[in-house]
Amino acid sequence: MAKYLLVDGFNMAFRAFYAVKELRRSDGFPTNALYGWVRSMWKLLDDQKADHVTVFFDLGGAQEKLELLPEYKANRGETPEEFEQQVPIIKELTRAMGFGLVEENGVESDDLLAAYAVRLVESDPQATVQIVSADKDFAQSVTERIHLLLPPPTANPRLGWRELDPDGVEAKWGLRPEKMVDYLSLIGDTSDNIPGVQGCGPKTAVKWLTEYGDIDGVMAAAADIKPPRFRELLPTLQERMDINRKIIGFNLSHHEGRELDTGNLDVDSLCRILQEMEMKSHHKEALERYSQGELF
CATH class of the missing domain: 1.10.150.20 (5' to 3' exonuclease, C-terminal subdomain)
Structure with a gap:
């Protein structure tokens, strides 16, 4: 039985950015989001023991939705510069840690993630999917084999991670998916x-x-x-x-027939990036985790 983790990339990266404050390399380059990203992804792997992990990122330009509603997301403020600086390295880390990465100009990552989730369970009767995101839009995708994995709420982190099946969605919002x-x-x-x-x-x-x-x-x-x-x-x-x-509602027609990128672990690249970012504790942990050829 294959278990997939499909991660809402920017949703989780922003959480990492705001969870860790004022962490920098010796030259002043911000590393707080990088630190939180690696830590949270390792935590997910340890807890969920997934067979495959793929992270979905937005590249901007949700054309289909902007044609319907030109003011869609127009109220959002500018992304913090220190977060933007770390995004390319978050993506490098993502690939080096052995995760797949999916992104496409003009298509929202939410639509891509939801489309792949449905396709995975349709193509394999034994497959299960966990969507990792705090975005309530993904509640519509929940089925008996597609669950929503909610991160701990910022206001009440002691709640921990919560996995919602259809009954869990109804308990939280009062309605079925x-x-x-x-x-x-x-x-x-x-x-x-x-x-x-x-x-x-x-x-x-x-x-x-x-x-x-x-x-x-x-x-x-x-x-x-x-x-x-x-x-x-x-x-x-x-x-x-x-x-x-x-x-x-998600557009589930994207990438029909295209296989999901599930990634390949590259320990050398991972250690190099962690050293360059002066993330000493993470570098030490990476050596310990993967010294025996461990693949999650």
Whole structure:
């Protein structure tokens, strides 16, 4: 039974960047994200014991979604320069540690990751997938064999890593995975600049979708919907809801027929990078981990 870890690269790299502060090489080059990245990836490998690990990175330009919603993600501030400086080295480390790496201009990494997750379990009846991300959009991808592995929340790190199956998604958000696209479409997503139904929060969205099934059912019942203040508003938002569904729902058609890059360990390159970055404790651990030809 093959077990795959598919990692939301920037989601995890940003967590590493903000988790470790003021760590630098002797010449001042920032290394905090590098330190956190290697540490968190080794922790994942030790805990999950996956057969294959692939990391997905964005290269920018989500063309399909920008055509539907030009202001998509337009509210995001500039990426910190010190993070940008470390990204190329994070990618070098990723490959040297033996992980696959997938990225493509004009296609969001979320869509690529979700497409590969579905394809892996469809092509191998014994395969299981864990999607490593704090992004709630991936809740829509959860099945009995595709689980979401949530990192510890920043506000409550003692919770630790949490693996969500379909029941876990329902326990966390109040709905099954197949209703998550409609749920997120109704409440919107301020982090991605996706407007939802103004005034509709998570509890209202769960109530509507539980009672009426999906957005189409909600719209059909608009004249009788509760609270009454939404009865005139909802019929005006049909086009917005259609757009939200297309943006939030993953496009699973990318890279049909292309095999997943699962990487190859390169201990020499890994040790060289760690030495160049003056990451002495990580270099020592790498030598210990891979001295016997250990492949995860």
